[in-house]
Amino acid sequence: VxxxxxxxxxxxxxxxxxxxxxxxxxxxxxLGVGAYRTDEGKPWVLPVVxxxxxxxxxxxxxxxxxxPISGLPDYRTACQKLLLGSESxxxxxxxxxxxxxxxxxxxxxxxxxxxxxxxxxxxVYVSKPTWGNHKTIFKRSGFSDVREYRYWHPETKSLDFQxxxxxxxxxxxxxxxxxxxxxxxxxxVDPTKDQWVEIIKTCQAKNIxxxxxxxxxxxxxxxxxxxxxxxxxxxxxxxxxxxxQSFSKxxxxxxxxxxxxxxxxxxSELKAKIRSQMELIIRVTWSNPPNHxxxxxxxxxxxxxxxxxxxxHIKEMASRIKQMRQMLxxxxxxxxxxxxxxxxxxxxxxxxxxxxxxxxxxxxxxxxHIYLLKEGGRINMCALTTSNIDYVAKSxxxxxxx
Ligand code: PLP
Numbered sequence: 146v147x148x149x150x151x152x153x154x155x156x157x158x159x160x161x162x163x164x165x166x167x168x169x170x171x172x173x174x175x176l177g178v179g180a181y182r183t184d185e186g187k188p189w190v191l192p193v194v195x196x197x198x199x200x201x202x203x204x205x206x207x208x209x210x211x212x213p214i215s216g217l218p219d220y221r222t223a224c225q226k227l228l229l230g231s232e233s234x235x236x237x238x239x240x241x242x243x244x245x246x247x248x249x250x251x252x253x254x255x256x257x258x259x260x261x262x263x264x265x266x267x268x269v270y271v272s273k274p275t276w277g278n279h280k281t282i283f284k285r286s287g288f289s290d291v292r293e294y295r296y297w298h299p300e301t302k303s304l305d306f307q308x309x310x311x312x313x314x315x316x317x318x319x320x321x322x323x324x325x326x327x328x329x330x331x332x333x334v335d336p337t338k339d340q341w342v343e344i345i346k347t348c349q350a351k352n353i354x355x356x357x358x359x360x361x362x363x364x365x366x367x368x369x370x371x372x373x374x375x376x377x378x379x380x381x382x383x384x385x386x387x388x389x390q391s392f393s394k395x396x397x398x399x400x401x402x403x404x405x406x407x408x409x410x411x412x413s414e415l416k417a418k419i420r421s422q423m424e425l426i427i428r429v430t431w432s433n434p435p436n437h438x439x440x441x442x443x444x445x446x447x448x449x450x451x452x453x454x455x456x457x458h459i460k461e462m463a464s465r466i467k468q469m470r471q472m473l474x475x476x477x478x479x480x481x482x483x484x485x486x487x488x489x490x491x492x493x494x495x496x497x498x499x500x501x502x503x504x505x506x507x508x509x510x511x512x513x514h515i516y517l518l519k520e521g522g523r524i525n526m527c528a529l530t531t532s533n534i535d536y537v538a539k540s541x542x543x544x545x546x547x
Contacts, residue, residue, distance in 0.1 A: 157518060158277070165516045173514040174533050176524040179330075180399055181462055181495070184530045189462075191397050193454040197444045207440075211433045214424045216245020216405075220439040223446035224390055224405040227369065228359070228376050235380045239413040242420050244406045244427065245434040249360045249391025250278060252406035253323075256356050256387045257286035258426045260321055266354065268320040270313065272296035274520055276330045276358070279323055294322070297332045297521065302488040302500050304334050306343075313347045322348060326359025326388065327372040328494025331523040335365065335493060341375060345384070355379065360391035365493040367463030369395075369456065376407075385410050392442050394495065395459060401438030462527070466495060469529040476538035482545050497524050505544040513540035 161177040183189050201207060215221065221243040225236055235241045246252035260266040266288070271279045273293035280291050295308030313322065324344070329335055336344060348355055357379070362372045379386050392403040408419055427433070445451040474489045489497055501509065501522030509515045509522075515537060517524045529537060 156277070161516045161518070164510075168514050168516075170514040172533070172536050174516065174528065174537055176515060176517040176528045176537070178525055178528055179495075180525075181394060181397060182525075182527045182530070184465065184532075186528070186530050186533070189397055191455065191458045193445055193451050193458060194396060194398070194441055196454075197441045197451065200444070201437075201440060209436075212245070212436055212439075214427050214433050215243075215420065216434045217436070217439050217443055219447065220245055220443040221405065223443050225407055227362070227446060228373055228388055228390060228407055229380050229409075230370060230373065230377055233377070233380050234383070235409045240410050240416070242408045242410070242416045242423075244408075244420075244423050245439055246389070246404040246406050247402040247431050247434060248393055248404040249358065249389050250282070250404070251402065251431065251434075252389035252391070252404040253279070253356070253358060254282050254286065255406045255423065255426060255430070256389055257283045257288065258430070259423060260354065260356075260387075261287045262426070263422050264354075266319060266321050268292065268317055270294045270316060270320055270322040270353075272309075272323070272325065272329070274331055275323070275325075276360075279358070283321075288321075290317075292316075292320075296329075297334065297498060299500070299521075302485075302498070303491070304336060304340070306336065306340055309336075310343060310347055313344070313351060313353065316351050316353055318352050319354070320351070321354045321356060323356050323358055324375065326357045326362065326375050328361035328365040328496075330360065330494070331496050331518065331521060332498045333492030333494050333496045334498070338374060338378075341378060345379065345382070349384070355384070355386040357386060357388040359388055361394055361494050362390070363395045363459035364463055364466065364495055367460040369459065380409060392438065395462075396438070396442060396445075396455075398438040398441065401441075402435055403438030403442055466526045469526045469534065470497070472531075472534050473526075473529060473538060476534060477541060480538060480542045482538075482542040484545065495525055495527060497526055498522065499524055499541070501541070501544065508544040508547070509540060513543070515540055 165175040225241050268290035269283045269288050270292050294312035295305040298305035363369045365372050376388050388407040390405040393399045445455050470490050477486045498521035503519045506519050
């Protein structure tokens, strides 16, 4: 009965990990991975997460009963506050609802299903380029019109601001747009505050619904409040929107599937209706969410000492990333690698579009055993370490000059 099934194409980032694992070269480097790494090249379980896990292990009151369909109530409110701030007009006027989700991915899927089924949206705009899952999630949710807005300008290696505005200006009425909340994946390029004003103005003028995808809060500046500029700007300007939060990166809870979908609506009466419909979608999707990651996040966000420690971890991760940017930039300059590499230090967050061509990327992989994504030559800055950065810089120099 399965004879007619055709194999699907490999998912690039996972294929890269497989190829890297099989590679026996001793200096191999995986710059493609989408997770934080220490300077020893190891995953980091945040110390505050370990502390809370130890507390949870000793808590005889915890059990494995199902959570409510919408998730842990304290988690949902803590996530809202982290996103919108304690001064949030929407929270103060009781216009925010949220739903614990299986990672940021689950939150985006929930948003897409809701926007399609309940609100009849059919056209979505994603940045060109964007995180690989955006288009597919919306297609699977039934969106028949998935479009791209210009974002990365390959020549200037920066934001194509005019292109972005133009494309959004040409959007059909009642489109949805996904805006990366902070630290754009994969380019590492964010609009400035002034540019956000223009972008939001355009969305408002064209009646475009905004879904903020925020998977890297804290990774751009090391400051959680500063990195929440976009959702807080929308809130202050009385705009209805959704935001998909992920705690995979900033809590290092990748496999615990810890996300949240926030809905900011026009009045508190709408909340119950939205909630009842969203719960129907959740019921047939994952029925109810997992406990472990959400319990950790809730404990940390609601305990001032734990939260202060977590903020230090965020600063440490953000500053290691910045340091790697500066080191790589300095090394390429010292080697005299042709071209301008300033974008490496101008970009923010975990990722950088190096601008290496697909052919150069192929050489990096095949000749130097350094694994990175083809599009834009995306690298994860924290996969660089003080031990491998010389080798990586020299290899980039070689592929650019060969
Ligand atoms: N959105 C963006 C832009 C991402 O880069 C990622 C993960 O890489 C996600 C969402 C999804 O995160 P999660 O692993 O929590 O599903």
